Amino acid sequence: xxxxxxxxxxxxxxxxxxxxxxxxxxxxxxxxxxxxxxxxxxxxxxxxxxxxxxxxxxxxxxxxxxxxxxxxxxxxxxxxxxxxxxxxxxxxxxxxxxxxxxxxxxxxxxxxxxxxxxxxxxxxxxxxxxxxxxxxxxxxxxxxxxxxxxxxxxxxxxxxxxxxxxxxxxxxxxxxxxxxxxxxxxxxxxxxxxxxxxxxxxxxxxxxxxxxxxxxxxxxxxxxxxxxxxxxxxxxxxxxxxxxxxxxxxxxxxxxxxxxxxxxxxxxxxxxxxxxxxxxxxxxxxxxxxxxxxxxxxxxxxxxxxxxxxxxxxxxxxxxxxxxxxxxxxxxxxxxxxxxxxxxxxxxxxxxxxxxxxxxxxxxxxxxxxxxxxxxx
Numbered sequence: 001x002x003x004x005x006x007x008x009x010x011x012x013x014x015x016x017x018x019x020x021x022x023x024x025x026x027x028x029x030x031x032x033x034x035x036x037x038x039x040x041x042x043x044x045x046x047x048x049x050x051x052x053x054x055x056x057x058x059x060x061x062x063x064x065x066x067x068x069x070x071x072x073x074x075x076x077x078x079x080x081x082x083x084x085x086x087x088x089x090x091x092x093x094x095x096x097x098x099x100x101x102x103x104x105x106x107x108x109x110x111x112x113x114x115x116x117x118x119x120x121x122x123x124x125x126x127x128x129x130x131x132x133x134x135x136x137x138x139x140x141x142x143x144x145x146x147x148x149x150x151x152x153x154x155x156x157x158x159x160x161x162x163x164x165x166x167x168x169x170x171x172x173x174x175x176x177x178x179x180x181x182x183x184x185x186x187x188x189x190x191x192x193x194x195x196x197x198x199x200x201x202x203x204x205x206x207x208x209x210x211x212x213x214x215x216x217x218x219x220x221x222x223x224x225x226x227x228x229x230x231x232x233x234x235x236x237x238x239x240x241x242x243x244x245x246x247x248x249x250x251x252x253x254x255x256x257x258x259x260x261x262x263x264x265x266x267x268x269x270x271x272x273x274x275x276x277x278x279x280x281x282x283x284x285x286x287x288x289x290x291x292x293x294x295x296x297x298x299x300x301x302x303x304x305x306x307x308x309x310x311x312x313x314x315x316x317x318x319x320x321x322x323x324x325x326x327x328x329x330x331x332x333x334x335x336x337x338x339x340x341x342x343x344x345x346x347x348x349x350x351x352x353x354x355x356x357x358x359x360x361x362x363x364x365x366x367x368x369x370x371x372x373x374x375x376x377x
Contacts, residue, residue, distance in 0.1 A: 018355020089139030126308020199283030
């Protein structure tokens with residue numbers, strides 16, 4: 001027997017969970033199909049630590065973060081607990097351009113301070129600084145897994161269904177919508193489908209009944225198996241509250257770090273090289289094996305730039321970045337199929353807003369920024 005729903009959301013990561021929440025809250029019949037479980041460790045939305053920051057050189061994104069924060073506030077109120085730990089954030093380095101970031105935040109009206117390297121070293125002696133430093137007190141750390149579960153819970157509260165261990169093998173167009181075929185042959189019909197498949201999207205795109213012109217216009221996705229490392233705080237810096245999130249680009253390497261939360265037993269900083277992982281065809285090809293050369297680069301970085309950390313990692317893992325060439329997202333629609341790829345390693349902070357954009361596009365009640373609809377321009 002084939003089940004049916006007016007709206008299907010494929011993928012229960014941050015984007016899919018947000019879209020399902022917003023669709024269900026608007027009164028629509030929604031079913032979520034997830035190949036593993038919400039915030040699966042094989043996807044891009046697992047764990048307790050993602051950076052929430054306002055600092056963007058592009059004013060559009062900075063304004064969108066501010067809009068997204070309002071929706072995070074709504075979700076936290078509904079959830080009954082904080083999902084963003086406001087530890088603040090620092091941006092620094094000769095190639096990070098803190099002054100330009102500060103000019104954008106002035107235009108957007110976001111609280112910040114621009115510090116000298118000496119001022120920053122006095123405040124955070126556990127971090128080395130060689131340039132001016134942008135401080136954003138309203139930034140922090142997103143509990144990614146907790147946020148996914150909170151949004152799925154809100155969707156279910158409004159009547160949405162969640163089906164796990166449901167791997168989409170193909171999508172067939174029918175006279176009144178679409179039929180999704182599971183890898184075991186089961187089927188599910190829907191009038192509208194939101195595809196939020198993360199690192200599996202490149203593999204799935206060719207199996208979707210999309211117009212050739214639409215497919216040709218979608219930018220090429222690059223999936224990377226990134227790796228992150230956790231370093232213990234030294235005794236003098238044991239309290240995680242002393243550590244902000246940071247992004248540092250000195251021209252030789254771009255590194256980000258943040259308190260690791262549950263992922264690190266609340267005892268260390270999560271540090272990674274941005275886009276330092278190897279390229280893989282899709283999420284299905286991930287191995288979970290850390291690259292020794294990347295580990296060495298990050299350990300060397302910690303030894304030279306983070307004196308407040310023990311430079312020997314006590315934990316490490318891999319994760320997925322799904323990138324577009326210009327790091328913009330893809331949120332576009334053809335017929336009843338809505339493609340959602342909030343990618344390039346910076347989508348987590350926008351999750352509730354992406355859900356609102358995707359739900360509005362799928363229902364025809366709201367458009368999305370034109371820059372995300374490259375396939376139909």
